[in-house]
Amino acid sequence: MSVSQLVDSKTHLVPGKLKVSELFFEVPLDYSNESKGSIRIFARSVIKHENPAIKPTEEETRKSSQKPWFVYLQGGPGFGCRPPQDSPITNVVLDKGYQMLYIDQRGTGLSNPISAGTLALQGDAQRQADYLKHFRADNIVRDCEAIRKILTADYPEELKKWSVFGQSFGGFCILTYLSFHHQGLREVFTSGGLAPVGHSADRVYRATFQKVIERNRAYYQKFPEDVAVVQGLAIHISAKNGLQMPSGGTLTVRMFLTMGIQFGFHGGLDLVHDIVLRMSSDLDQYSFITKPTLKAIEDVVR
Structure with a gap:
């Protein structure tokens, strides 16, 4: 040194x-x-x-x-x-x-x-x-x-x-x-960040998968209307072969769904719902998703 x-x-x-x-x-x-x-x-x-x-x-x-x-x-x-x-x-x-x-x-x-x-x-x-x-x-x-x-x-x-x-x-x-x-x-x-000493990574991932299911269920119980909305947004993104992001990347369906990582944070359910609502509102009014909304998505999934 x-x-x-x-x-x-x-x-x-x-x-x-x-x-x-x-x-x-x-x-x-x-x-x-x-x-x-x-x-x-x-x-x-x-x-x-x-x-x-x-x-x-x-x-x-x-x-x-x-x-x-x-x-x-x-x-x-x-x-x-x-x-x-x-x-x-x-x-x-x-x-x-x-x-x-x-x-x-x-x-x-x-x-x-x-x-x-x-x-x-x-x-x-x-x-x-x-x-x-x-x-x-x-x-x-x-x-x-x-x-x-x-x-x-x-x-x-x-x-x-x-x-x-x-x-x-x-x-x-x-x-x-x-x-x-x-x-x-x-x-x-x-x-956080405590390694599973004496246990395999598979055991941790299995527990994580279960928690992801629970948090997704909590989201759709709180915002049941988003079941159809999210499906519609996924169809729109897929039909466009992805959406160009402000930074130059491409928003795919898989990337869109990674917003769910916010479900692990305080206030994450409401944050994702707000973005989903903005996306849906953009499509209703303009038939495309506006740049400010795409920037909001980008800030969440980056």
């Missing part, structure tokens, strides 16, 4: 009395072969902004700047972190006396994001596959450890370990963290 370093840091204040620092780190692409080059990892740290009436002593300033770290690992995989001020967990964590760090995992957000365009830069399919192998949970955890050692270099020994919260895929990253680098962890929290 000798090549890992903090290469840029800028700090600003945001509403809510928060001090946010935008941090760029340089870490190895391949920790087993650092000659393969490095990538950038982006993170945002956040603490409460304080403006005391009496100037603090040097010791008080040091203690204030060396609060224990609480790290947020995003779900996905594939998503970067939202700005700290937009995440409800931020103030909860800060009120507990931590400073918080939101890390865009490698390949997401501003951390060397992976897309069709950026991946094409690697060359042929084999080179692309070899490159992608470096963006799994094992290296995400190695990045975390490299960053931890940088940020806590001058901390007292009892504060060098940090706390980690994993959301969905972030929970899987935490299991990897516990398996290989537990010595860097003070405490861990997971919100």
Whole structure:
């Protein structure tokens, strides 16, 4: 990890009395072969902004700047972190006396994001596959450890370990963290993303299939009129051989049905119904689905 370093840091204040620092780190692409080059990892740290009436002593300033770290690992995989001020967990964590760090995992957000365009830069399919192998949970955890050692270099020994919260895929990253680098962890929290230790993936999928059936049933019990409406929309999409999306993709029947993933979120039934209603209304008035409605679909299924 000798090549890992903090290469840029800028700090600003945001509403809510928060001090946010935008941090760029340089870490190895391949920790087993650092000659393969490095990538950038982006993170945002956040603490409460304080403006005391009496100037603090040097010791008080040091203690204030060396609060224990609480790290947020995003779900996905594939998503970067939202700005700290937009995440409800931020103030909860800060009120507990931590400073918080939101890390865009490698390949997401501003951390060397992976897309069709950026991946094409690697060359042929084999080179692309070899490159992608470096963006799994094992290296995400190695990045975390490299960053931890940088940020806590001058901390007292009892504060060098940090706390980690994993959301969905972030929970899987935490299991990897516990398996290989537990010595860097003070405490861990997971919100989903707990691997089925001792059980097969098939068992999990069977349970998921049953839950999908239950949620679909709940949707059509709440909006029984949508049975015929959804069937009609599927027929329309199929007859058009798919619909051109604002971003350039094609809305197929199968993609349309993937909106059902929202059934797993709070308010998801109502969100899907609203889109179905908009699609139906567009067809009734114009005989085609308008761009704003297609954009709403795109935001849900992307």
